[in-house]
Each structure stands twice: as structure tokens, then as C-alpha cells.
Amino acid sequence: MFVNNMKGVRLDGSNATIILDGEGKFQADRNKISRVWMDHGVWPLFTLNLYINQTGDLSILDEEVSYWKDAQIERAKRIDLNWNKKEGNCQKTKDGECYSGTIMEHLILENVICSLNIGEHGNINLEDGDWNDQLDMASDKGETIPFTAFYGSNLCNIAELLEMQMKKEGRKAVSLFEEMEMLLLGLKEEGTENGQEILEKYYKQIRSGISGRKKEMPIQQLIDMLRWKGQSLLQQIRKNEWIELSDQEGFFNGYYNNDGNAVDGILHDGKLRFGLTAQTFSIMSGAATEEQVQKIIRAVDHYLPDKHTGGIRLTLPLGDNTWNFGRGFALIYGEKENGGMFSHMTTMYAYALYSRGYVRAGYQILKSIYELSTNTRSAQIYPGVPEYISSRGRGMYSYVTGAGSWIIFLMLTQVYGVRGKLGNLWIEPKLVREQFTSSNVLVTETSFMGKDLSISFYNRESLDYGEYQLGEICINDEVWDEQINGMHVELQWSEMEKKLISNKKIKSVLNL
Known part of the structure; x- marks a missing residue:
């Protein structure tokens, strides 16, 4: 299944968002709206790492699959008027042949492209949304700190996989389609071109397809470049997005809106604003230092609990909705992503804490999810983890949640600690x-x-x-x-x- 799903990756690093029945069958989007969720490129590697650790099977990285092709190009910023539906959805070379590349090539492509798509503050552009698909109105100047951290961690993890291939198999080179060499210029410490310039040249070069020829990249050189770029992104967050409240509390800014302004902090109206997402992925990725993790825990415990339910809110109130960030903030505060106890992110926050060794803090978060979800009188649902708990304590949308699988993943691999x-x-x-x-x-x-x-x-x-x-x-x-x-x-x-x-x-x- 995983191998077939990688056929949905486009040459621009985005992907077809809907997986259909049958092997390698996709739909570009749900509502015929051209858009890109910038977080989609992080999850395949996270999933694949789990598989490799469970099985020890590194050979999956060498399996070859095709790329997805449709009218959307340059991350839905342009339309390919020359593409015809009758040609099918397999990315072809300039000679008209369906091109296939390794799983490793796909992983490098989608993570490197996002790592080069940097905004004016040094973070990866938000595009049309990330994990939080309510953040859909900041496609020009929006930036996402949580997924800058995640992509930074991914680049380091890809470097580790390549290192395993080098040590276990004596691998000396990595085969990539030759046009990708241009992207790797953005991973060089001494590089002079910025990421946007490199992406623009790359998109122009692949507009009419790729040659189909492959180039052997020295594996140690690629490892060093990926690791440097990944660490640079983590350091950018660690250094520039940290907000110190006191010697006891602090947190990471989460986003920049479409005006190019930081969403979190103590803003001009004197109110404190921050959310859980940036804290979760800064901890999980390793961007947060041990001291920062401890200050985040205290800040989350102090400011984010709902005073009525005790659940950890996804965010504090973000002020008036000026349509420069996302439609979700037109919702009543305390509902869904706008300040509800959003189970998926709260569970991932608990996972992040456990994975970094903050077991007592992680347990308290896990316990709060359990107590809210099983309080039938307040939640008014059968015992189970809903999408979110509202400010009234009501459990909402039991059938629309990513938290269920994460609860099992957290309990088995971190709480009981049984994993490969x-x-x-x-x-x-x-x-x-x-x-x-x-x-x-x-x-x-x-x-x-x-x-x-x-x-x-x-x-x-x-x-x-x-x-x-x-x-x-x-x-x-x-x-x-x-x-x-x-x-x-x-x-x-x-x-x-x-x-x-x-x-x-x-x-x-x-x-x-």
C-alpha cells in the first residue's frame, strides 16, 4: 500500500490528495479546488520510518514507482494547458515514456522542495494550509513554524536512512533524475542562490517533462547536505521563533499571517496568543532544547487549559478575524480548530512529550483526553476519542478524527514502549x-x-x-x-x- 501511495507525488513535490480504490489511483482534490496542503510531504517519511523499524526492510527504499501528473503544476500556482486527460496520470519523460524513480528519490524530492520554499522570516511557506486546513487565507505571506520543524527533522532522518544504506550495503551513490541536481544547490552551505530562485528555475526546467536520465549523486555528499539543511531549519526556529515569557515559561510562535506578521506572542492589544501545534512539533522534531521543552510545558499548563473542561485548547483566542490567516477563525471560539480541545493535536503533543522523556507531563495530557472522552454525561458520546471537545465539554465528530490511530501508536510505542x-x-x-x-x-x-x-x-x-x-x-x-x-x-x-x-x-x- 505504501509503495503504491507514493505514486501520488508530483514533480513539484505536492501530491494528489485523495486516495481512491485500487492500486495507485488518486484524485487531485476533493472539491475541484486547486490548492496545496504543505504538510503532505512530511507524513510519508514518518510512516516509512515506522515500517523500516518494525521490519528492518531497507530494500523498500529502492523500489521504483511512477509520479503523478495532472494539470496542476508548480504547487497549484499554474495550469499545464498542454496536458490532456487522455494522456493519463503517469508523469512522462520528454520522449513520452512513463518515468519511475525510487521511493528514496520521491522522499528526497518532496522534502527538499518544501525546505526551499522559504518565506521572508526564514520559515517554510504555509501555502494553502498545513495540518490545520482552516489556515487557508495566508497563501502569499503565511509561514508555518511547526512544519518547518517537521521538515527539518525529516531531512535529518533521510540523511540517517542514507547512512544506513551506506554502512549496511556499501552504497556509494544515490540515483536521482538529473533535473533534481538543481534542487540540491539549495542544500549547500556555501550556496549563493536562495530557495525561491532555485525552485523557479527547477519548475521552468521540468515544465515540459523530464529527460528520464538519472544521475549518480555521491551518497556522503548528499548526507552532509541534507543534514546541514535540516539542522539549519531547526536552528532557525530555535533561535528566531522562541518567545520568552519569564525565566519559567516560554513558547514558539506558530505562524505568520498573510500580512507577514507573527500570529503569536504578546501583541499590540496586550493579549497573549499562542497555540499547541508549534509546541508539539518543535518538541517532537528536536528543535526545542531541553530548557525550552520545560518552559513550554509550564506555559501550556498555565495558559491553554479550558477553565470549564480542563482540556488543553488548540489555541488561545487570536483576536478579530481580518481574513488574513484562515476561515477557521470565523468559528465561535471553543469550537473545532478555533480553541477546541482538538484530540489529534493534543495526542501528538502527548506523544512528543513521551518521546523526549517527559513522561509525567505526557501522562497528564493523556489522562485528560481519557477523562474528557469517557465522561458520558458531559461529552454526550459513547466512550471514545472524538475529533474535539467543545468548550461545553461536548464530544464532537467521533467519525472524523486522526486521534484514534495516534492514541494506539502512543500507547503501544511510548507508554508500553514496545516497538521495532x-x-x-x-x-x-x-x-x-x-x-x-x-x-x-x-x-x-x-x-x-x-x-x-x-x-x-x-x-x-x-x-x-x-x-x-x-x-x-x-x-x-x-x-x-x-x-x-x-x-x-x-x-x-x-x-x-x-x-x-x-x-x-x-x-x-x-x-x-
Whole structure:
């Protein structure tokens, strides 16, 4: 499925937004409105990293797929009047052949193009919206700090994948279609052209298609360039978008509006404004330093809780809607993205905290989501995670939410800490004392490498996170204590397979 979905990427780094039934079938947009959500390029790599860690399969990066072609070009800023629907949606070379490139090539293309699409304040342009598709009225001067952080992190992660290929496979070069060489000029520390100039030249060069010829790029050079560019974006945020409230509290500005003004901060009316999105992705990406994370936690806990429900709001009131940022702020404050407890982002914020080791803070956020979602009297829904909790405490849109999958992802990979690491099984629990109140054992069940797992965590001394270490691990009644390293254990899957009984559930017991 993942491989086929990469066929939706265009040469300009955007993609067809609707996945249809059947392999590699897409629709450019839902409402026949030409627009680009600038965040779409970050998610494929995030998903692929999960797959590679779960399976250890690096070969997926070398699988070749086509690119999507339709009338939209230059990130929906122009229309290709020469394209005919009868030609189909496969991007062709100038010779009329359907072009295919590797998954790695697709990932580099969509992340590098966005990293060059920089606004006047040094952040990636918002275009027609990011994760928050209500931010659809700042396509000229809008910039997004949260997804500048995400793309910066992605470039560093692509560099790590290339490094793995180089070390594990002896890879010396990366094959890219030759027109991409122009884009790589924007990744050079000594480069003289800005990103917009490079993109303009690139778009002009591919307007009538690509040659189909490929160029071998030295892999170490590409690793260094991607890592430099990624770190530069993270440093830009760390240095220029941080707002210090006091020696205890601070936060990152989230956006610039269509007037080119910062959306967050203490503005001319004297009111404080900031939102959760920039804090989430600045923490998750590593843009935020440890000191900044601690100040963000205090600021979020101080200013963002709804005084009626206790839920963490997505944003503080952003003032009068002057139509220079997004239609969402014409909504009543406390509804949807305009100040509701938006479950998807709140869950991702909890994930970010857990992933950086701020377990107690993450647990409090997770607990608040659970309590709001299961308070049937106030939420007026069956127990479950809705899209958002309104300021009245009502759970809204149980069928329109990205939070459900993120809750499972958070609980399994961070709270229970069961996840893959390049095909090995990594266990690093981040459980707190309160989660053992009804019993001294917690059990999670999942599957890994085609095997069913049942993992039990025993906390007989009622210890809190930070007080315990992994004491002993038993797998199907056999002790494996030699593999434990303090707070985590990495189980070599090749060793486990030799001892496992076919078709039998793997039962693991960890004593804390």
C-alpha cells in the first residue's frame, strides 16, 4: 500500500490528495479546488520510518514507482494547458515514456522542495494550509513554524536512512533524475542562490517533462547536505521563533499571517496568543532544547487549559478575524480548530512529550483526553476519542478524527514502549505508578514480524517512572536477563526466531 501511495507525488513535490480504490489511483482534490496542503510531504517519511523499524526492510527504499501528473503544476500556482486527460496520470519523460524513480528519490524530492520554499522570516511557506486546513487565507505571506520543524527533522532522518544504506550495503551513490541536481544547490552551505530562485528555475526546467536520465549523486555528499539543511531549519526556529515569557515559561510562535506578521506572542492589544501545534512539533522534531521543552510545558499548563473542561485548547483566542490567516477563525471560539480541545493535536503533543522523556507531563495530557472522552454525561458520546471537545465539554465528530490511530501508536510505542528498531524488538516502558493502581501487572498485546506478542509488566513495589529499571525478562518461561540495559531491552529477532515455537504466541514477562 505504501509503495503504491507514493505514486501520488508530483514533480513539484505536492501530491494528489485523495486516495481512491485500487492500486495507485488518486484524485487531485476533493472539491475541484486547486490548492496545496504543505504538510503532505512530511507524513510519508514518518510512516516509512515506522515500517523500516518494525521490519528492518531497507530494500523498500529502492523500489521504483511512477509520479503523478495532472494539470496542476508548480504547487497549484499554474495550469499545464498542454496536458490532456487522455494522456493519463503517469508523469512522462520528454520522449513520452512513463518515468519511475525510487521511493528514496520521491522522499528526497518532496522534502527538499518544501525546505526551499522559504518565506521572508526564514520559515517554510504555509501555502494553502498545513495540518490545520482552516489556515487557508495566508497563501502569499503565511509561514508555518511547526512544519518547518517537521521538515527539518525529516531531512535529518533521510540523511540517517542514507547512512544506513551506506554502512549496511556499501552504497556509494544515490540515483536521482538529473533535473533534481538543481534542487540540491539549495542544500549547500556555501550556496549563493536562495530557495525561491532555485525552485523557479527547477519548475521552468521540468515544465515540459523530464529527460528520464538519472544521475549518480555521491551518497556522503548528499548526507552532509541534507543534514546541514535540516539542522539549519531547526536552528532557525530555535533561535528566531522562541518567545520568552519569564525565566519559567516560554513558547514558539506558530505562524505568520498573510500580512507577514507573527500570529503569536504578546501583541499590540496586550493579549497573549499562542497555540499547541508549534509546541508539539518543535518538541517532537528536536528543535526545542531541553530548557525550552520545560518552559513550554509550564506555559501550556498555565495558559491553554479550558477553565470549564480542563482540556488543553488548540489555541488561545487570536483576536478579530481580518481574513488574513484562515476561515477557521470565523468559528465561535471553543469550537473545532478555533480553541477546541482538538484530540489529534493534543495526542501528538502527548506523544512528543513521551518521546523526549517527559513522561509525567505526557501522562497528564493523556489522562485528560481519557477523562474528557469517557465522561458520558458531559461529552454526550459513547466512550471514545472524538475529533474535539467543545468548550461545553461536548464530544464532537467521533467519525472524523486522526486521534484514534495516534492514541494506539502512543500507547503501544511510548507508554508500553514496545516497538521495532531496524527489525529487532525494542521494549522501553514509560509507565507511571498510577497506571498500576488496580493491579501490579499491566499487559499489552500486539504483533511483530508476523508473531503475536503478549507482554506483561510487573511492578510489585509500586514504583514510579524514574524509580524503576528493568529487572528481568522471561520469554516463554526462559530468562533473557543478559539483554537488559537499564530502562530498555533490545531483543535480537534473529536470536528469538531460533527459540520460538511456530504458531505459538510469544509471552514475555518484564519485572520492573
